[in-house]
Amino acid sequence: MTGKQILMIVGDFGEDYETMVPFQALQAVGHEVDAVCPDKEAGDTCKTAIHDFRGDQTYMEARGHDFAVTETMAAIDPADYDALVVPGGRAPEYLRTHEEVIEAVQHFFEAGKPVAALCHGPQILAAADVLDGYAMTTYPAVRAEVEAAGCSWVDGVTRDRNLVTGQDWSDHVEWLSEFLDMLGTDIEHGEPVAPADD
Structure with missing residues (x-):
């Protein structure tokens, strides 16, 4: 397998697991991932938020990690990337107001490239006007918006044409598996290596 070039659009108070886990997991299987954020330079950080489900009417939120963006959004060309990842959290509600984010998302849909969106991430897709006719899922509170x-x-978890969607980070295993399949990722498992005898 040749690794793909994947773009991830992030922002302050994006969901921690939905940012960190796919960023690391996609690299672990051989893909290259660039994380970008409007108005931030490569090396700047985004503050993440951890959302937890404890039986209340909505999720609770705690401060997460500082996540470093790897490229400057204004300097990249979406055409250089094979796929797009759009995490959830609170970031999508304001990221969708940035024209460069909307234009990047529209590029991936116009070109039919793979897109994986999770939780509140589809708020950006809705703002980009690319969802007409798709079957998809989101965090349930975003349902009316995408409909x-x-x-x-x-x-x-739903896969329709070039789009894979999940409801929240608890869908990671199935969501990432579907996305990896869409990317044509072939993971070979070797024999475990025994520890050296001392």
């Missing part, structure tokens, strides 16, 4: 953008909402 208004023309999609049919499904209760569970």
